[in-house]
Amino acid sequence: MDINNLQRENIKNLRPYSTARDEYKGQASVFLDANENSYGSPLEQNYNRYPDPLQLDLKEAISKIKGVPIENTFLGNGSDEAIDLLYRAFCEPGRDNVIVLPPTYGMYEVSAGINNVELRKVSLLPNFQLDLEGIAEAIDEHTKLIFICSPNNPTGNSIIRTDIETILANFKGLVVIDEAYINYAKQKTFIQELTEYPNLVILQTFSKAWGLAALRLGMAFAPRPVIDILNKIKPPYNINQATQNLALEALKNLTQVNQWIQSTVLEREALSEALKGLPKVKKVYPSDANFILVEVEQALDTYNALVEKGIIVRDRSKVTLCEGCLRITIGTPEENQNLVQALKSI
Template sequence: KLIFICSPNNPTGNSIIRTDIETILANFKGLVVIDEAYINYAKQRTFIQELTEYPNLVVMQTFSKAWGLAALRLGMAFAARPVIDILNKVKPPYNINQATQDIALKALENIEQVNQWIKVTVSERENLSAQLLALPNVKKVYPSDANFILVQVEDALGTYNSLVDLGIIIRDRSKVALCEGCLRITIGTAEENIRLLDALKSF
């Protein structure tokens, strides 16, 4: 048996309440896999510290988001030794090439810069969220712990197409279940966010 929990979640950006996850871990008779791809942007701390408490816990993280190394396709799984032993038996041999390992190790030397990028992104996220809420065509801005914001607007497809015409690329999530009328906006630089807001104000 296996449960996957994405926290922070994509596309909503919200983190699952920690005590709810702990309740699942304590009562579910199977593996609980927490996908923490966006954890670097969250107020909530990682579940890695809880690995010694829950033998059925698996925590997944990646270099694709905060580290900006999506092309590496490098992720990590943290779990108790018995779980790791099983994973090692089924994973492909030599599944991470030497170049990927070298780049990842080099990236880890740059952690102070990465933390600064995260700090700027979180600040821009909060600022952009507040300004989006003030727009008349925005119905709802979902709270986010990720590097993106889910926004419900009056005309999702029309807004999306108008932004594309201006060279501003976001994600149309209006056809995703429970995300009707929603667009997903990745946090850009301050200048990019201002350009987005100016465009939305003009519609």
């Protein structure tokens, strides 16, 4: 597969913006090339210089943890930026289409609308797994992307690995596997398969297990031709220096993050068992994420009653295959106990 043949014609011919840091990457004592404020910043730490546009130090630190070479790594302003750039690089507005598998993460559909790209929905099966026949029927010569969220949001389950491999082996476009919740799953990441599939894109994030949602830092791992295209069309300085610095510090605390992951998984199982014993709860779905999908009686009324008690969950009762369900993030032991007590009192 030649990835370059998948990209839009105007992107093939695009001459990317050249930054001051692209034109000079060495060391110097005086920088007068980028029209920055030479006096500094009105802060304790100076941010008057533009950041590294390719975030090489941060990517190197990520590479040591993920085992992915720098040239196969893209960093975005959240995973949402990578999703949007995939549309802009590979989907011709008004002509091409993408496939999503509801219920799933809503930004795939929002980005399709923003970029005027046809969205084809193939619902998951009742067990929340892929409808391979339905996906095959939806694909045509203008299908450029298939988004697979695993573990899936909002259902929490991992998608059967062999089903994903079937799509990777047979689809001629890009298969985007969103692994935002992979740290909480028993199923291993698809990162090891990057060298096997030229059409594989993996999305991960610092917003979940790493506890850095406010920084808005997402990762995309893919074969180099894909990464080169994303770097070509991204805003010149899409990751600010403060985010790069803070992420580098966070990466030094892997032990703490792993402890939080273990605690979250234990709390997920404990909360699931506690909820199963409540009369109001009709079903607790198995989860490989840091949340659980729970079917309850009178979902909207239950949601509103929890709001009145200062507890906010997510009402998913109107989402395909999630009728009557609330999505509940795993909190601290105290927060989870407060939730259970609140549900008992409703």
